[in-house]
Amino acid sequence: MAAHPKNVGILAMDIYFPPTCVQQEALEAHDGASKGKYTIGLGQDCMAFCSEVEDVISMSLTVVTSLLGKFKIDPKQIGRLEVGSETVIDKSKSIKTFLMQIFEESGNTDIEGVDSTNACYGGTAALFNCANWVESTSWDGRYGLVVCTDSAVYAEGPARPTGGAAAIAMLIGPDAPIVFESKFRASHMSHAYDFYKPNLASEYPVVDGKLSQTCYLMALDSCYKRFCEKFEKLEGRPFSISDSDYFVFHSPYNKLVQKSFGRLYFNDFLRNPSFVDEVARGTLAPFASLSGDESYQSRDLEKANQQAAKQIYNVKVQPTTLIPKQVGNMYTASLYAAFASLLHNKHSSLAGKRVVMFSYGSGLTATMFSFRLQECQHPFSLSNIVAVMNVSDKLKQRIEVPPEKFVQTLKIMEHRYGAKDFVTSKDCSLLPPGTYYLTEVDSMYRRFYAKTSDHTNTPKPDNNLHANGGGKLPVLEILGFLFYGLRLNHVT
Ligand code: ACO
Numbered sequence: 203m204a205a206h207p208k209n210v211g212i213l214a215m216d217i218y219f220p221p222t223c224v225q226q227e228a229l230e231a232h233d234g235a236s237k238g239k240y241t242i243g244l245g246q247d248c249m250a251f252c253s254e255v256e257d258v259i260s261m262s263l264t265v266v267t268s269l270l271g272k273f274k275i276d277p278k279q280i281g282r283l284e285v286g287s288e289t290v291i292d293k294s295k296s297i298k299t300f301l302m303q304i305f306e307e308s309g310n311t312d313i314e315g316v317d318s319t320n321a322c323y324g325g326t327a328a329l330f331n332c333a334n335w336v337e338s339t340s341w342d343g344r345y346g347l348v349v350c351t352d353s354a355v356y357a358e359g360p361a362r363p364t365g366g367a368a369a370i371a372m373l374i375g376p377d378a379p380i381v382f383e384s385k386f387r388a389s390h391m392s393h394a395y396d397f398y399k400p401n402l403a404s405e406y407p408v409v410d411g412k413l414s415q416t417c418y419l420m421a422l423d424s425c426y427k428r429f430c431e432k433f434e435k436l437e438g439r440p441f442s443i444s445d446s447d448y449f450v451f452h453s454p455y456n457k458l459v460q461k462s463f464g465r466l467y468f469n470d471f472l473r474n475p476s477f478v479d480e481v482a483r484g485t486l487a488p489f490a491s492l493s494g495d496e497s498y499q500s501r502d503l504e505k506a507n508q509q510a511a512k513q514i515y516n517v518k519v520q521p522t523t524l525i526p527k528q529v530g531n532m533y534t535a536s537l538y539a540a541f542a543s544l545l546h547n548k549h550s551s552l553a554g555k556r557v558v559m560f561s562y563g564s565g566l567t568a569t570m571f572s573f574r575l576q577e578c579q580h581p582f583s584l585s586n587i588v589a590v591m592n593v594s595d596k597l598k599q600r601i602e603v604p605p606e607k608f609v610q611t612l613k614i615m616e617h618r619y620g621a622k623d624f625v626t627s628k629d630c631s632l633l634p635p636g637t638y639y640l641t642e643v644d645s646m647y648r649r650f651y652a653k654t655s656d657h658t659n660t661p662k663p664d665n666n667l668h669a670n671g672g673g674k675l676p677v678l679e680i681l682g683f684l685f686y687g688l689r690l691n692h693v694t
Contacts, residue, residue: 210336211378211573213345213582216269217542217591218261219250219368219529221600221632224608229363232605240363245456249530250367250600252353254614255626255639258289259300260651261369262351263638266301267653269347269371271636272590273581277308281344282335282374284315286325286534288563289352290399291649297351300649315346321397322452323563325350325370325534330569332374333382346374352533355612357406364455366530370538379578379587382571383556385436388428389569390421397564405619414564415458416498421568422462422560423494426469429558429570442470442477446572447555448518448544452537452562453526459540462560463515464507468497471510482510521547528597537561546593549584553577601632622647630654 225248226240240246252261262285270277283305285297296317305313314335318327325348332346351369356362396414399407433441443449443466451459470477471486478486489503497503508515524543526532532539537559544557552575562568580586603611618624625642633639633654642650 207336207341207376209377209381209576210333210375210384211382212372212380213375213378213578214269214273214275214373215370215538215542215545215587215591216265216272217368217370217525217535217539217593217596218265218268218637219366219525219532219539219596220252220256220261221634222253222603222611223248223250223529223600224603224605226363229605229608232609233362235363243457244363245460245527246363246530247527248600248602249363249365249608250528251355251365251608251611252367252615253611253632254618255628255630255633255641256353256367257291257640258287258351258353258369259291259297259649260638260640261353261367262297262301262349262371263304263651263653264636265351265369265371266304266347266349267638268636269373269590270304273373275345275373277305278310279344280305280310280313280347281342282314282332282346284328284331284346284348285317286319286323286328286348286350287317287352288319288321288324288399288533289405290319290402292647293402297349301349320567321563321565322352322454322531322533322536323561323567323569325538326561326563326569327567328534329372329374333384336374336376337384348372348374350532350534350538352535353405354531354533355405355615356409357404358609361407361409361411364531366526366532366536368525368529368532368535368539370532370535370542372538377578379576379582379584381574381576383574384571386429386432387569387571388425388432389567390424390428391567392421394564394566396566403620405615414454415461417564417566418452418454418458418562418568419462419465419498420494421562421566422465422570423469425560425568425570426466429572430473440474442474443467443514443518444477445556446518446558448522448548448557450522450537450540450544450557450559451519452560453523453540454531454536456523456527459519459523459526460508460515461504463519464504464511467511467514468503468507478510485510525593525597534563542591542593545584545588546591549588552584596634599634618643628652 226246230240318324328348353367354365394417396417397409430441485506522540522544525539557573560570623645630639636656637654638651
């Protein structure tokens with residue numbers, strides 16, 4: 203019988219995002235948007251996307267294999283595997299079951315957990331499921347594993363620059379460097395049609411962009427209010443922004459993160475003006491009497507909030523923005539990629555610090571929760587997690603693709619979505635070593651993957667995951683993009 207677990211949280215993390223990306227400045231020009239709209243207006247630098255050989259399953263196979271290998275975790279040590287994703291590939295078969303191929307090889311099929319879906323929130327639901335399992339009486343002493351995986355793509359139009367793609371894996375257990383402060387969790391869940399995917403024949407969501415921004419901010423206010431109330435009840439003193447060292451937000455695009463932190467600052471001002479500095483009190487005073495609804499519509503308030511909170515934003519939020527600005531909205535992985543950015547930027551000074559997290563999924567579901575960070579022994583030290591994630595190299599080694607090729611790829615994916623009986627180009631020349639890629643979807647919609655060699659970019663034919671090998675001849679597809687065929691810039 204395992205001892206009652208203490209300090210349950212995230213022991214280890216790894217992140218994978220596709221090497222193919224498009225610069226927002228180039229996309230802006232290509233789309234005929236006014237200069238600065240995507241870069242300054244939305245606050246985004248670059249956007250990752252899956253080429254025709256990658257999808258949410260290949261990305262999660264890659265990140266799970268990488269995490270287990272780099273932290274030397276025996277697959278038999280995993281007792282629960284939870285996946286968060288909103289990228290629907292199959293309406294019945296979970297992504298988790300694809301990942302079971304990794305564990306079956308070592309004889310471990312005794313792994314609970316399936317997929318959780320509600321827009322960008324599924325990863326948080328998966329994380330809570332795993333942490334709750336470790337803290338429960340049914341815990342058997344093994345690790346939990348959480349995977350957040352999504353490819354965020356939008357139809358042509360204003361939402362398209364807010365896409366992205368990534369997969370994150372997190373190992374869950376006791377005595378972790380990233381510990382849940384479970385008592386302070388606060389949620390807000392309600393019914394809204396802000397972003398949803400009713401058309402099962404398309405990967406693209408239906409989006410009411412403006413409503414989604416307001417829903418996000420309303421959910422943030424509600425969660426923050428409840429979080430503060432729970433904190434005060436348990437700690438006997440009020441909570442304000444000064445009680446947390448960092449704030450990490452679900453990040454569809456950076457401007458919304460700036461607005462969100464401004465909104466928290468405004469909440470502090472309304473609760474107790476002495477929580478904000480004197481200059482900010484003067485800036486925010488004219489908005490104190492606005493009703494809730496009026497406050498969400500006031501552009502002047504939005505600007506005043508951001509201006510008043512700017513200096514604190516630079517300290518408490520800016521270090522969390524690197525990957526979301528570079529990779530884009532990763533849906534379920536977005537919040538955790540922002541957290542990974544914080545680890546990357548500040549790992550040597552994080553011990554003892556509190557980090558508040560805000561998770562939002564349209565439809566809508568939202569939770570604010572917090573971590574307390576502490577130093578742990580290798581391999582679960584914060585510095586080793588940062589070394590394993592190796593964010594700088596992953597960003598530097600990406601391939602910048604012209605917008606035309608990005609659009610062309612999305613067109614191909616539109617035709618492929620829900621399709622059967624095709625083989626991909628199997629061109630994995632752009633993929634890093636140890637990356638899984640899609641090779642074929644057969645006449646029964648079964649998906650097959652292979653893996654690039656762990657040392658070079660050459661495919662390993664003997665490494666195919668359950669390829670049926672039924673003597674099928676590859677169907678030559680004249681897609682005109684076997685090689686991107688254009689200047690491929692390494693992103694610096
Ligand atoms: N230079 C600088 N800034 C500019 C320029 C320019 N040339 N042109 C516009 N801007 C600014 C605007 O003023 C605006 O900034 P503000 O919000 O501070 O006022 C910003 O750029 C965006 O411009 P809008 O005209 O508001 O953009 P649009 O309505 O075309 O699209 C939106 C933005 C709604 C976010 C869209 O991309 C979208 O629908 N995205 C998907 C939905 C989404 O991500 N929602 C977030 C929560 S839900 C989720 O995570 C999926």
